Each structure stands twice: as structure tokens, then as C-alpha cells.
Amino acid sequence: MFITPEGKEIFVVDGxxxxxxxxxxxxxxxxxxxxxxxxxxxxxxxxxKEQLWAKDKFEKYSADDxxxxxxxxxxxxxxxxxxxxxxxxxxNGFGCIKRSTEMAQRSRExxxxxxxxxxxxxxKALEYIHFMKETYDIKGxxxxxxxxxxxxxxxxxxxxxxxxxxxxxxxxxxKNIHVHKGPTIIPLSKDAFDVHDVDYAxxxxxxxxxxxxxxxxxxxxxxxxxxxxxxxxxxxxxxxLPFIHSRPRYFAEVISELLFWVGPDKILxxxxxxxxxxxxxxxxxxxxxxxxxxAAERGVQLTDExxxxxxxxxxxxxxxIDVTAxxxxxxxxxxSIAAE
Amino acid sequence: xxxxxxxxxxxxxxxxxxxxxNDPELDEPVTEMGFVERAEVTGDGSVEVxxxxxxxxxxxxxxxxxxxxxxxxxxxxxxxxAYRVKLHDHMFADEVNRGVEQGKAFGxxxxxxxxxxxxxxxxxxxxxxxxxxxxxxxxxxxxxxxxTDREIVGMDLIAxxxxxxxxxxxxxxxxxxxxxxxxxxxxxxxxGPAFVTWDGAxxxxxxxxxxxAELRGVxxxxxFNGALCRGLKQTRYKEVEVIDGEPTxxxxxxxxxxxxxxxxx
Numbered sequence: 001m002f003i004t005p006e007g008k009e010i011f012v013v014d015g016x017x018x019x020x021x022x023x024x025x026x027x028x029x030x031x032x033x034x035x036x037x038x039x040x041x042x043x044x045x046x047x048x049k050e051q052l053w054a055k056d057k058f059e060k061y062s063a064d065d066x067x068x069x070x071x072x073x074x075x076x077x078x079x080x081x082x083x084x085x086x087x088x089x090x091x092n093g094f095g096c097i098k099r100s101t102e103m104a105q106r107s108r109e110x111x112x113x114x115x116x117x118x119x120x121x122x123x124k125a126l127e128y129i130h131f132m133k134e135t136y137d138i139k140g141x142x143x144x145x146x147x148x149x150x151x152x153x154x155x156x157x158x159x160x161x162x163x164x165x166x167x168x169x170x171x172x173x174x175k176n177i178h179v180h181k182g183p184t185i186i187p188l189s190k191d192a193f194d195v196h197d198v199d200y201a202x203x204x205x206x207x208x209x210x211x212x213x214x215x216x217x218x219x220x221x222x223x224x225x226x227x228x229x230x231x232x233x234x235x236x237x238x239x240x241l242p243f244i245h246s247r248p249r250y251f252a253e254v255i256s257e258l259l260f261w262v263g264p265d266k267i268l269x270x271x272x273x274x275x276x277x278x279x280x281x282x283x284x285x286x287x288x289x290x291x292x293x294x295a296a297e298r299g300v301q302l303t304d305e306x307x308x309x310x311x312x313x314x315x316x317x318x319x320x321i322d323v324t325a326x327x328x329x330x331x332x333x334x335x336s337i338a339a340e
Numbered sequence: 341x342x343x344x345x346x347x348x349x350x351x352x353x354x355x356x357x358x359x360x361x362n363d364p365e366l367d368e369p370v371t372e373m374g375f376v377e378r379a380e381v382t383g384d385g386s387v388e389v390x391x392x393x394x395x396x397x398x399x400x401x402x403x404x405x406x407x408x409x410x411x412x413x414x415x416x417x418x419x420x421x422a423y424r425v426k427l428h429d430h431m432f433a434d435e436v437n438r439g440v441e442q443g444k445a446f447g448x449x450x451x452x453x454x455x456x457x458x459x460x461x462x463x464x465x466x467x468x469x470x471x472x473x474x475x476x477x478x479x480x481x482x483x484x485x486x487x488t489d490r491e492i493v494g495m496d497l498i499a500x501x502x503x504x505x506x507x508x509x510x511x512x513x514x515x516x517x518x519x520x521x522x523x524x525x526x527x528x529x530x531x532g533p534a535f536v537t538w539d540g541a542x543x544x545x546x547x548x549x550x551x552x553a554e555l556r557g558v559x560x561x562x563x564f565n566g567a568l569c570r571g572l573k574q575t576r577y578k579e580v581e582v583i584d585g586e587p588t589x590x591x592x593x594x595x596x597x598x599x600x601x602x603x604x605x
Contacts, residue, residue: 031431034396038572041395045571217564218365221557240564247567253560297553 001330002075002282002311010286010308011323013315014076014278016178016213016238016270018084019100021092023060031148032089043275046242051280061274063103071110072335074278076271077312078109078321082142082178082213083116088149101136109329112319114140114178119162120149126168133172139319140176141169142213145197158200170207176318177201177208178236181216181223195223202230209318211268214239215258224261234318235262237310238270244284252290259300267310268318282311350381350419357416358389361409364466365402366566367473367516373566374573375406377428387414387423393430394572400432401462404439404446411440468538471524473562474517476555479535479548481510490545493535497521500534 002010022036040058057065070076081104083095092099097115104111115132117125132138146154155162157179169177181195195216202210213236216223227233235258243251258267269285271278290302316323358379359371370376370391378390389410393403407425414423425440427433432450439449446459482492482503500518505511522528525540535543543551 031396034431038395038397041572041575042568044575045568218561220561220564221554224557243564243567246571250560250563250567253556254564257557257560297556 001077001327002286004286004304008304009327010075011312011316011327012075012077012269012278012282013312013319013321014070014074014079014271014273015211015268015315016236017066017070017076017079017081017273018095018275019063019066019081019103020084020094020274021060021090021096021099022058022094023056026060026090026092026094028089028091032086032094035086035089035094039275042239046246047276048245048280051277053274058274063106066103066273067106067335069277069279070271070273071107074271075282076110076278077326077330078112078315078319079273080112080114080140080270080315080319082114084142084144084180085116085118086144086147088147095142097132097136097138107333109326109333112139114138114142114176115174116142116144117165118147118149118155119159119165120152120155122161125161125165129165129168129172129174133174138174140178141174142178142180144180146180157197158204162201163204166201166205166208170205175208176211177205178211178213181212181214181219195219195226198223198233199226199230202226202233206232208232209234211236211318213270215254215262217254220254220257224257227262227266233262234266234268234314236268236270238272239275241269241271241281241285242276244281244288248288249291249294251288252294255302256290256294256298256300259302259306260298264306264309265314268315269311285311350385350417351379353417354379354381354387354389354414357413358410361406361413362470363402363569364405364463365399365469366562366569367466367470368566370406370410373569376410381421385419386421387417389414389423389425390428391425392428392576394569394576396429396431398430400430400436400450401446401459403427403430403432403436404449405459405463405466407436407440408446411443467520467523469558469562471517471520471538472555472558474513474520475535476552476559477509477513478517479552479555481505481508481514484510488545489548493533493543493545493548495534496532497528497530497534501530 002012004010022032022039024033027033027036036059040055043058044052070079081100083097083100085096086094095116097113100113104113113136115136115138117128117132119125121128143157145156166177169175179198181198195212198210198212198216209232210230211234212223212227215235215237217240223235227235240251240254243254269282271281286307288302290300295301313323355371358376359369361370362368363370363373363375366373375391375393376389377392378388380388382388391407391410407427410425414425427436430436435449479492485503485505497518500514503514505514521534524538533542537543537551
């Protein structure tokens with residue numbers, strides 16, 4: 001819960017968080033090492049100085065760290081844990097749905113744990129989707145199209161085998177498909193940040209919600225163009241939001257484009273924890289005003305009402321969270337570790 | 341640095357040439373981005389260049405384009421030296437280094453890893469983005485300068501050449517835009533229009549606002565990459581950030597404080 005300076009309670013759903021293990025013990029090879037180092041570089045490059053973590057904490061933080069940073073010191077009411085597996089880089093997975101689900105037991109009201117699958121696994125992927133639904137009752141998945149899988153260095157949302165998986169998701173009611181479309185590395189060819197596969201998948205699967213994490217940022221223009229045509233495409237703010245600290249004017253331009261093209265009902269807050277912690281992000285977003293010249297250029301505003309949607313109400317709608325009931329339930333359940 | 345005793349003009353020439361190589365995605369010189377970690381003329385006149393990108397994961401096609409640019413820059417040196425270019429700490433460093441050394445095409449280097457290589461089309465995309473970004477900076481600068489949209493779209497190259505901007509983005513991008521325009525339309529005469537779309541179409545005065553909105557999207561993307569790359573590079577290279585003369589706690593956490601004697605009074 002975020003309390004505004006005027007005393008208003010703002011319901012916060014953190015749409016993009018991780019409970020990862022990037023520690024050396026879990027690294028399978030040099031790629032695993034380099035991957036967490038790259039994340040650490042993001043953390044170091046875009047965080048306010050007083051928010052920086054030591055490297056070993058960043059590699060593997062505890063369940064207590066996460067709980068405290070998100071819910072006690074942080075303003076999150078509900079956090080969506082995304083599972084990024086990277087099994088070619090990490091022995092037990094960088095993210096692991098089993099480990100995250102165990103962690104989430106301490107407060108079932110506060111966590112939504114999403115699954116993940118790799119369509120290149122063919123039949124096995126389909127079996128695994130069934131397994132995740134039956135075992136964890138997942139409501140969503142995180143797709144990482146840049147993931148390596150043996151000789152393959154990536155896949156596309158509109159690959160035929162991916163379509164089989166999405167058909168199954170739709171059938172089973174796994175309706176929120178979070179897609180990493182942001183700064184990344186692969187494919188080797190063409191444009192490494194291409195977002196056009198979203199267009200096909202979103203058109204062909206109208207019953208699914210496509211939440212594009214990092215709003216496809218290196219290709220924001222393409223993404224906006226797609227999002228404006230597809231009613232079921234959403235923008236996740238993770239990675240874009242930290243610029244609010246280092247380059248606020250630039251962030252204003254990004255959020256203005258999103259408000260203009262995608263609209264206030266389809267933008268979702270995400271801290272990308274543990275790359276960033278939610279408290280400073282939410283505080284800065286709440287205090288943020290788009291400079292007049294940029295707002296005028298695009299004819300958009302970032303009102304308190306819109307901020308409230310971005311911070312929680314939009315995600316609540318996607319995940320069928322009854323905000324009033326959830327607030328009541330949370331008020332009735334005490335924090336499970338002591339705040340220091 | 342270094343290379344004492346050798347003509348420093350050669351050293352300067354190397355850097356000047358390297359500064360002409362752009363990161364294709366950011367449209368910024370690789371030297372300005374800090375990607376050239378070392379460029380040195382050795383005792384026998386040969387040249388060594390060490391190149392490092394912001395992350396291990398930087399897209400290999402971009403890495404290739406830059407190194408290919410470096411190779412061409414070194415080929416153009418006046419004393420035609422032997423040279424060695426090395427990419428460090430990249431997931432495909434070995435493949436790229438070997439390939440560039442042998443003058444191979446990108447598609448040949450990565451033939452085993454990828455089916456659809458069209459680096460030519462990629463180059464063209466980046467040329468277009470650079471054209472648009474530079475053009476936007478100049479157009480915005482002219483509007484700030486007080487010109488009407490009608491006056492702006494009616495300008496020819498001669499008129500553009502006499503404009504003097506204050507120091508800033510428009511000033512920096514004007515010659516770069518001019519170069520991009522002439523590269524795109526080599527037959528353009530000095531009395532030809534200074535502003536057309538990438539496809540060569542005129543821009544009606546009434547449509548300039550909408551056109552600028554389109555260009556803005558291109559800039560926002562490129563700036564995102566640029567800001568991210570600068571931030572990541574800085575972190576990766578562990579540059580010491582000294583505030584008030586002393587490293588901060590953060591510098592110690594990040595292990596970027598070099599060993600040195602305790603600071604004296």
C-alpha cells in the first residue's frame with residue numbers, strides 16, 4: 001500500500017518481480033556468470049546511489065530480503081513473480097517455479113507466481129503446461145524468446161510450436177502472457193529487438209492478454225504501433241521506469257508516448273525486483289509530472305487517477321483481483337517477518 | 341596513451357579515423373561511447389586496437405558492424421600499417437575476431453548459428469534511423485530558432501548552411517544530417533530542398549508537426565539504447581566515480597576503487 005502525501009491509499013500490484021538464484025554455485029557456465037553480471041550492471045547504472053546492493057546479495061537474495069523490500073519497506077500489496085528459467089545457463093534455473101512457490105507460501109495473499117515454458121520442447125512443453133496448471137494453478141507465464149536451447153539461440157511468438165502452447169494456455173485459462181521484449185541479445189540476425197511477432201500472436205489469440213515487458217523499449221515506436229491496433233496488448237514499465245531517476249525528462253517522453261498510443265488502462269507498473277526495489281520507483285512515479293512542453297506535444301496527462309491505474313488497478317483487472325476484498329484480506333493478515 | 345617517441349600525429353590520425361566509426365544503433369561515434377579501450381601505434385608503426393562493448397550480450401551483428409567499420413577506418417590510415425583489432429569479453433568474441441581478421445562477411449562467420457542473415461538490410465535500417473534522428477534534431481532546432489513550419493520546409497541547402505545554432509544538439513547534428521542527406525541523395529543540388537523524408541517525399545508545412553512526432557519515436561528508441569549503453573559501459577568498466585575528491589561507499593561496494601596510498605591532507 002502506498003500512502004500519498006494527502007493520505008490516500010493506493011493499491012499497488014508489482015507486475016514484474018523475480019526471486020532468482022544467480023549465485024556462482026548455481027551458474028552452469030560463463031554465460032550464467034555474465035548474465036547476472038549484466039543484470040548487476042543495470043542495477044548499478046540506473047539505481048540511486050543509496051539503493052545499491054553488494055554483488056553477493058544481488059546474486060542471491062533471501063526470501064526475507066524480498067518480503068521486506070517489496071511489502072514492508074516497499075509499497076507492494078501484491079507481487080507477480082516471473083519465472084525466467086535460462087536452463088542452459090543455470091543448474092536449477094535462474095528462476096524456478098517450485099522455489100518461488102515455496103517462498104510464496106508465507107503469504108499466499110500477496111504473491112502470484114507465474115510459470116514459463118519453452119515451445120521448442122514440443123510435446124514436453126505441452127505436458128509441462130498441464131503440469132504447471134495442475135500443480136500451481138498458474139494464471140500467467142513469462143516468455144523469454146531470447147532464451148538459448150541447445151543450438152537454438154531464440155524463438156518467435158508466432159512459431160507453429162509456440163502457437164500450440166498458446167492454444168493450450170487459452171484452453172486452460174492461463175490468460176496472461178508476459179513477454180520479455182526489451183534490451184536483449186539475440187537473435188543474431190536482423191534486428192535484435194524485433195517486436196513484430198507480438199502482432200501476429202496478439203491477433204491470433206484474442207482471448208489472451210499480452211503484456212510486453214519493458215514495453216519493447218528499444219523498439220518503442222514499433223511496439224506502440226502494434227499496441228494501438230491490438231486491444232489485448234499491454235505495456236509493462238519495468239526498465240523504463242528507473243529512468244525517472246537518472247533521466248526524468250527522457251522518462252516523460254516515454255510515458256507520454258505510451259499514454260498517447262497504448263492508453264492509461266493498459267500500462268502496468270513493474271519494479272523488476274531485485275534489479276530495482278519498488279519503494280523509490282513508486283514514490284518517484286507518484287511525484288512525477290510530465291513537463292508542460294512534452295505533455296502539450298502529445299496532448300497527454302499523467303493524473304493521479306492514471307497513476308493509480310498504472311500502479312495497481314490495471315494489473316488487478318488482468319489477474320481478477322477484487323481490490324476491496326484483497327485490501328480487507330491483507331489488513332487481516334499480519335506481516336510474517338518483523339520489520340526492523 | 342603511450343607511444344612516446346613516435347609521431348603523435350599518427351596516434352592522432354588513428355583516433356580521428358576511429359571517431360568516424362559509429363555505433364550503428366546509437367548513431368554515436370564508438371570513441372565517444374568509450375568502446376575503444378585502447379588504440380596504439382607500436383614501435384614498428386603497426387596499430388593495435390582493443391574494443392569492448394557494454395555487455396557480454398551485445399548483439400553480435402552490431403559488434404560485427406562496428407568492427408567492420410574499425411577495419412575500414414584502419415585500412416584508410418595514411419601509412420597503411422599492419423593492424424590487429426580485438427573484441428574483448430563478448431559471447432562471440434572468438435568468432436567475431438577470427439572472422440573480421442579474415443575479412444569474412446557476417447553471414448559466413450555465423451553461418452553455423454543462423455539461417456537468415458541480411459546484414460545489408462540491417463545497415464540500411466540503421467542508416468534510415470540515423471537520418472531521421474539527425475533530421476529531427478535540426479528541425480526542432482529550427483523551430484526553436486523561431487522559423488515557421490512553412491519557412492523550414494521551404495529551405496534549400498544553401499539556406500540551411502547559413503543557419504547558426506547555439507551549441508547543443510541541433511548544432512552538433514547539422515553537419516551530420518547534411519552528410520546523411522547527401523549520402524542518401526547524392527545528386528542533391530545546393531538549391532534542392534534541405535528537408536525531405538527518407539523516401540524523398542516533400543514535407544508539407546501543415547504536416548510537419550505529425551512528421552516530427554514520427555521522428556520523435558525514432559529518437560526515443562535511440563536515446564534509450566544510448567543511455568543504457570553508457571550506463572552499462574560505465575559499470576562494466578568500473579570507472580571510479582570520485583565525489584568531492586573521495587570515492588564513496590558505493591565505489592567500495594562496487595569494487596571500483598583502485599589501490600592507492602591513503603589520501604593525504
